[in-house]
Amino acid sequence: MSKIEPHNSALSLSGIQKYYDDHHVLKSVDFSVKPGEVVVLIGPSGSGKSTLLRCCNGLEIAQEGDITIFGQPLVAGGKLIEDRELNRLREDVGMVFQSFNLFPHLSVLENVCVAPLTLKKATRPKAEKLAKELLAKVGLSDKIDAMPGNLSGGQKQRVAIARALAMTPSVLLFDEPTSALDPELVGEVLQVMKMLAKDGMTMIIVTHEMNFARDVADRVVMMDNGTILEEGTPEQIFKSPTHARTQEFLQTVF
Ligand code: ADP
Ligand code: MG
Numbered sequence: 001m002s003k004i005e006p007h008n009s010a011l012s013l014s015g016i017q018k019y020y021d022d023h024h025v026l027k028s029v030d031f032s033v034k035p036g037e038v039v040v041l042i043g044p045s046g047s048g049k050s051t052l053l054r055c056c057n058g059l060e061i062a063q064e065g066d067i068t069i070f071g072q073p074l075v076a077g078g079k080l081i082e083d084r085e086l087n088r089l090r091e092d093v094g095m096v097f098q099s100f101n102l103f104p105h106l107s108v109l110e111n112v113c114v115a116p117l118t119l120k121k122a123t124r125p126k127a128e129k130l131a132k133e134l135l136a137k138v139g140l141s142d143k144i145d146a147m148p149g150n151l152s153g154g155q156k157q158r159v160a161i162a163r164a165l166a167m168t169p170s171v172l173l174f175d176e177p178t179s180a181l182d183p184e185l186v187g188e189v190l191q192v193m194k195m196l197a198k199d200g201m202t203m204i205i206v207t208h209e210m211n212f213a214r215d216v217a218d219r220v221v222m223m224d225n226g227t228i229l230e231e232g233t234p235e236q237i238f239k240s241p242t243h244a245r246t247q248e249f250l251q252t253v254f
Contacts, residue, residue, distance in 0.1 A: 100159075109145065174205040224246075
């Protein structure tokens with residue numbers, strides 16, 4: 001039996017074993033995030049960062065391991081405690097992808113409203129009110145009627161963030177949210193993420209933006225080859241990493 005951490009964590013994964021066929025992608029990973037904490041996940045391509053994020057919100061279910069949200073078990077021994085726990089995971093743990101994944105045929109406002117309307121059975125006035133508030137927060141009040149195709153990448157990603165927030169998640173996951181953006185559009189998205197961090201949002205962020213990590217992360221977690229190689233404050237990891245592998249990796253991104 002792997003251990004469950006009931007105390008003081010917003011989201012906790014333990015003993016996670018994930019295979020794609022016989023490819024062992026996550027090797028007994030223990031990972032948790034505290035309420036209000038901002039964790040930045042770094043590591044070379046293929047080390048398992050995206051897979052770990054996807055396990056955090058049930059887009060992937062690992063073959064083994066436990067997941068709890070605020071101490072409540074949702075997955076134990078690789079099995080959902082109850083089928084409906086998958087909805088709980090997906091609603092409580094939001095995700096922002098590199099590729100935005102907006103609905104191209106829906107306006108900006110509808111993109112942000114659709115999940116609360118369908119999954120949370122929100123009333124339309126309530127859903128629209130929240131959507132407008134969130135779009136104002138990400139600086140897009142003037143774009144509510146625009147179609148995604150007419151937005152810049154940075155604007156699309158800010159809509160995607162508003163859409164994720166509309167489900168009022170406990171934890172927000174970001175998988176390389178600025179990697180698909182033209183360099184001049186990266187800043188506006190990082191700015192929104194900084195604001196969320198300041199607001200106390202619990203976030204797990206995969207990014208190669210090390211300056212952002214240094215400014216915003218409470219903790220940096222270095223993954224390598226399906227394991228967590230080391231973790232610490234940005235200062236510890238960036239200035240005096242324990243592992244040569246971390247040092248090598250950092251040289252490629254700084
Ligand atoms: P990272 O995000 O750190 O680049 P990933 O989590 O995407 O790493 O991938 C970890 C490993 O799992 C890689 O070897 C990758 O090829 C493999 N992998 C990821 N997704 C799949 C999948 N859907 N099917 C098979 N193999 C996968
Ligand atoms: Mg990835």
